[in-house]
Amino acid sequence: MGRAFLTADERAKKDDDLRAPGKGSGLPLFRSRLAPAAAVHRSRMVLKRLALVLGLAFLVYLFVHNLPTDVPVRPTRRPLYMPISEQGRQGQGHGASGQMPNLGTPGRKPDRGPTSGDGDGVPPLAAYNGPVKFERLAESLEAIHGGTGPSASNNRNVLFAAASLRSAALLLPLACRMGGERRNNVHFALLGGSGAAMDDLRAVNGINEGCEIAFHDGRPDMATKSSTKRLRQSTIRAIYHINEHMHPQALIVDASGSEEDYFLAGARQQTSVSGITLIELPENAHSRLGWITKLDSSSLAAWGKVNVEILIPAFSAVPGSLVHLLKSLSAADFSAGPTPHLTIELPHHVDRPTADFLKTFQWPPGRPSASSSPSQLTLRHRIPRARLTEEESSVRFLESFWPAVDPGYSHVLVLSPQVQVSTQFFHYVKYSILYYLYSDTTTTQMWDTRLLGISLDLPTTLLDDTASFSPPSAAKTKTTPFLWQAPNSNALLFTGAKWAELHALVSESIAYHERNQGALPKLFTDKLVAKTRPAWLEHALRLARARGYVALYPSTGSLVTVHTELYRAPEEYPGAGAGAGYNSELIAPATRNMLLESLALPSFEEMPLLAWDGRETAVEGLDKEAAAYTEEFRRAVGGCEKLREEEIKPRASMRDLFCLGEDD
Structure with a gap:
């Protein structure tokens, strides 16, 4: 407050104290020399920092711009090895040196392109989605003969199919055993995106001329470079063409977890449309369902209906x-x-x-208690x-x-x-x-x-x-x-x-x-089944005796x-x-x-x-005794002796035993 009410002389003295010293004053000019030096120093520091930032930005740009683009994605799954059947382990399907044969097309290296996994039917990163063409399927289908054409809807044809090489190795031994039974015409189709050669597939799984199997290559062109959508569509189309040529009574696939999802989805879709029975084999089917190889095509066709x-x-x-x-x-x-x-x-x-x-x-x-399945x-x-x-x-x-x-x-x-x-x-x-x-x-x-x-x-x-x-x-x-x-x-x-x-x-x-x-007539009152057993068993025995039925x-x-x-x-x-x-x-x-x-x-x-x-x-x-029992039954209930023999025909309603006339 005192500074605000200074006298004129005091204000003049204060101003003189604040002025810079003049020449000849004997005092150094600190403000006139230090202020410009500090400004220069600050400018240089800003320039250095700016240059450093620009340099780092340039280096980052060069690093990103020059990243390599031809390095394949490192697979995270375990490596895939071609499965070997028991025959293969004993020497079949191997060369003289005992090495596993190359699963590419003979004479050239398979062109898989940049894949995203193990190469076993896995679509490439740069997926191809062009029209589906089958370059090798027509030849094998046209070679089918013996009343299995489009007009022969009921035949002995059974088809095994796979897209995964693992699944193929699981199915081929079963197909070979079924072919050896000679109850069916057994076929095997390789579909999907695998690049394996058919001859190598047979060799590595020990499939020789003793296996009664007809092979079909149902893979599309550009199979190893196709997208998942294209491979699924090719599966659908391949099954359609196969059905048109041989009408398989059943399609058997591997559903243990080794098969490609796109293949199973396509197979399920097309078999439901074509009316083909689809049999999906569980894990360890070779030991658990080995009896399936003993069934004929008619039995297999009823698999999903039972x-x-x-x-x-x-x-x-x-x-x-x-x-x-x-x-x-x-x-x-x-x-x-x-x-x-x-x-x-x-x-x-x-x-x-x-x-x-x-x-x-x-x-x-x-x-589970909270499961959505009924x-x-x-x-x-x-x-x-x-x-x-x-x-x-x-x-x-x-x-x-x-x-x-x-x-x-x-x-x-x-x-x-x-x-x-x-x-x-x-x-x-x-x-x-x-x-x-x-x-x-x-x-x-x-x-x-x-x-x-x-x-x-x-x-x-x-x-x-x-x-x-x-x-x-x-x-x-x-x-x-x-x-x-x-x-x-x-x-x-x-x-x-x-x-x-x-x-x-x-x-x-x-x-x-x-x-x-x-x-009641004696036929109803006389019991042949002991009372230690339920009463319905007596009726079941009457049915068996009247119709000549038997139990296995x-x-x-x-x-x-x-x-x-x-x-x-x-x-x-x-x-x-x-x-x-x-x-x-x-x-x-x-x-x-x-x-x-x-x-x-x-x-x-x-x-x-x-x-x-x-x-x-x-x-x-058995038939003679059944006829005699039926006649006795009809007489016991009354009225049947008045009907002619041609008027008494066995009916599922059983009304012919009680002589009640027509079912309606």
Whole structure:
């Protein structure tokens, strides 16, 4: 504040103090010399820093501008080696020096271009998307002969196809084995983007003239440089052209994880359009599905059409028995097809351990609780009855299933809660169904119309449980599969068509009982099946006797184990004892793969044929007895003696047995 009110003299003195010293003052001129020097120094520092920044920027520019462009992308996957079959390891397909042959086109180096991976069908970075052309496919397709042209839609052709060399190595041994069976015309097509030469592919996998395989090169031009989209389209077009020339009954591919995704996508798309059965083999198919090589083209064509469901009638199950069965089912191998739908018929009162187990039970096996895939499990609780009649019990059982699709392809496996299944049981079921119901030989001789079902159990007594039963033998020391007119209640797969007929027979029988309140004929009152077995088995036996049907029984008991200590009498026969049929020795469940020991299934003509009471017979004898039983049945229900023979024709509705006229 004092500085603000200085006098004039004081302000003049202050100004003189602030002036720079003049000449002759004797004081150095600090401000006049130092100020310009500091300004120069600062300017030089700015220039140096600017030059440094510009220099660094120039160096970065030169580095980026001159980066090399011809260095391939380093693969992150493990290196690919051409698979070698067992024949190749023994020397086939190798040169004199023992070195693996070059998989390029002979005489020149394969032109793969800059690839993005292992070169096994992987599209290049600079992908080619031009029109698809097949330069080598027409020659092999035009060489096909022997009634397999466009007009021969039903033939013996089976096609194996692959794009990945790994998958080709997995399929070729199976194709060779199938060709050796001489039941099919086996073809192999190499599709996709591989650059391997066909001759080298055959050599490195040990494929010689002994393998009955026709090879087709269905790769497009510029295969190794094609985009994924082009390779998928080429797969679709190749399968289309192959189908136009030979109509394969089945296309077999590898779905274990080694195959190219674009190939599988194209194969699935085109087979659905062309109506070709697609068989996708799982991991280790060579050992798990080796039996597929024994099937003919007609059986393979039915692969994707066959539907199997499992029914467990646990109406009177012993506590804990159902848990043992379900655990064995969860441990089974279902790689032979989709996991079957499972229906469990529970009693009204379920024991606590079983109820707790069912709370966390997942079906299909291994299905996470939060999985988006639908559950294949159906649980049913029945309302208790004070007294359950035979008819009511049979109705309850038969209402538990109905063929979801065509009865010719929809079947049901009935399992008693006192059994446990082996890990390989489903392979046997699928193998037997395809072999005995859909092969050309079976359908031509009409054996498929005789088959009531396929049993997994080997009984030890006859149906009346009063006499022991010994299966027939092909030799004194070797049992064989056989055909028996007697059905089984422990583990029996009913064919869909025969289940529908059994359903109709029970329906018509109940209707007959309601119409005739008087005394029933002796045919209905005399029981041939012991009361230790469920009531529906009596109706199944009547169906088999009237139509001449038989069930297929295995040569070994390793498919299922019957726990005799878990037996409980049926609800409709609460006072029935255990019976002789349930006194057999308990055998531990088998886990070995019985199919690997004996892959070949005998034909119907090669198997012994037994009547319902265990007597050996022939087809003629079976038909004669069926005709006599049918005549007796028709007389028993009344009215049939008034009809002419041509008016009584067997019908699936079973109304011909009850003489009720036409189906409508």
